[in-house]
Structure formats: structure tokens, C-alpha cells
Amino acid sequence: MNEALLDHAENTIAVGSKSFAAAARLFDPDTRRKVLMLYAWCRHCDDVVDGQELGFNAAPREQHDAADKLAGLREQTRRAYAGERMRDPAFAAFQEVALRHAGVPRIAPRYAFDHLDGFAMDVEGARYETIADTLRYCYHVAGVVGLMMAAIMGVSDPRVLDRACDLGLAFQLTNIARDIVEDAQVGRCYVPAQWLREAGIPLDEIALPQHRTKLAAVAARLVDAAEPYYDSALAGIADLPLRSAWAIATARKVYRQIGVVVRQRGARAWDERAGTSKATKLRLLAEGGVQALSSRLVKARRPRPPGLWQRPGAAGEGGPGAAHATPA
16 A cells, blocks of 8 residues: 555545545545545646646646646556556556556546536637537536446446435536636636526626626526536435445535535625535534435335436447437
């Protein structure tokens, strides 16, 4: 066991995601180590493409430079799956968690490369016209992380994997609502352009203060769009080991609360970064524990609600799957 890798991963999540760091403490030691290793890799890839450090201080990058960096990440990921020695701590951590033994993947390679495709959408300046377009982005940057996390927890049932992906989608919709103005200030927009036009907000004026009241309505719409995915994810908690169920139930509650805060603040949602206090986190941690325990008493699993966006390859886990969504 390489403790230096674990220390690196601990520092990465402590700085990069205080919300998830709190919930991650609830995993059993082995699962927690794997979760932190995976997070360190995801954070590293994001930082390399964006010229950031642990999610902060983005540096301007020419498109070709970012594309070159992304190509390097893809090659390193390929080498990690091939079992080659990884010198970069983030990739050494990823290799440790992604490979079970003798080169056998614990995390399907297509998930890792799907995640890198999400960064490619940023590099290529993808535009998001409809909520289906936004959800496709959410899948690549967060839904597939849910799939990788589930694999770490021993999940192989496609129905449970669907719920893990749904939680990632909900997290990312919440993140988009929280970060609309910050993203717009660096030239990015993940909100459906259709929604912005309907609200009367010009695409090149999203960050301007005079549009905050209208923008609050758009953010509330995103928060509402996340709700059925949060609900769907709840049904998958019962299929996780108890401590993993507690951690995931808590993370679900903490992220969902961020959306509640964004909605409650209205036009002032972006005066400061929306988050949850330590006291609120402790309360949600306790509630998550109760939810994890009570999930064991549920005998019948609710079917996944119809009309939700479907992850690629869900039919048969690896077969060609057509992503779809309910129209905006």
C-alpha cells in the first residue's frame, strides 16, 4: 500500500471538494482509499485541461494547447490500463484502483475514456441547445464518475448502475446552477441556450448583474431538473454496502442542499459561492445514516422513472445505447 499516493489523494479532495470530502469519511477504509484515488485522478485531469490547481486559478489556454494536454491524458490512461509503471501520482493512484489484479479492470476502460470525452467537450467549445445536450455533458463529467464509484463499491447490476449515473447527473445539474455566473465569466455556458432565450437573457450577457432575477428563474429550473435524478438515485442506496450507502446518502443530501440554497437566494445566488455550513453537514450526515439504515427495510425496489435521460451503453452494459431525454 503506497501511503504517499493516499496522502496525495487526501489533500486533493480536502481542497478540491469540501462537500464530497465530508461524505467520503464515512466509507470503510478500503473503499475510502479507492474513492479518494479515483477522485484524485478526475481532479488531476480536469486541472490539466483547464490549467488549474485543484479546481482554482484557471489559466488562459489556447485551444490547441488544451487539446494536446487532453491527448496526453488519454495516452497516460491507456498506459495505465496496459499496466505500465505510472510516475505521475494521480495516474499511479488511478491505476491502483482501476485494475483489480494482473491487468484485469475493476473500472471498465470505456468509463474512464467517456470521462475524458467530457473534457473534450470543453476543449472543443461544445454548445448546449437543449436540456438533453446539457445532460449529455453531465454524463461525461459526472454521471460516468458515478459509474466508476459504483464499480469500486462492487456494483455490477445495470439497474443499480443506472441509479449511480443518475446521482452524478443530479450533482452536475446542481453544480451548473451554482456556477452559472462563474462559468460565464470564463466563457463557458452549460445551461440550455433554449432556456436562456426563453428567459430573455442574451447568451453573451449571462454574467451581467442586470439579468440576475431572470437568471435565478433559470437556475431554479436546473435545480428542478435535478430532482427526478436525485429521487432515482435514492432507490439505489439499498443495494450498496451499509457504510457506502451511508456515505452516498449523505453526499446526495449535501449536494441537493446546495441546490436548495441556490433556489432560496434567488437573484443573490451568485453573490458568494453557495454551499452548506458545518452544522448543516453534520445534520445531513445523521439523516444520511438513518436513510441508509431504513433503505434495508424496503423490500421492493421502485422502477426507474420513465422519461429520464438514459446513459450510453446501458442496454446490455457495453452494447450500443442511444441516449435520450424528455424534451425541455
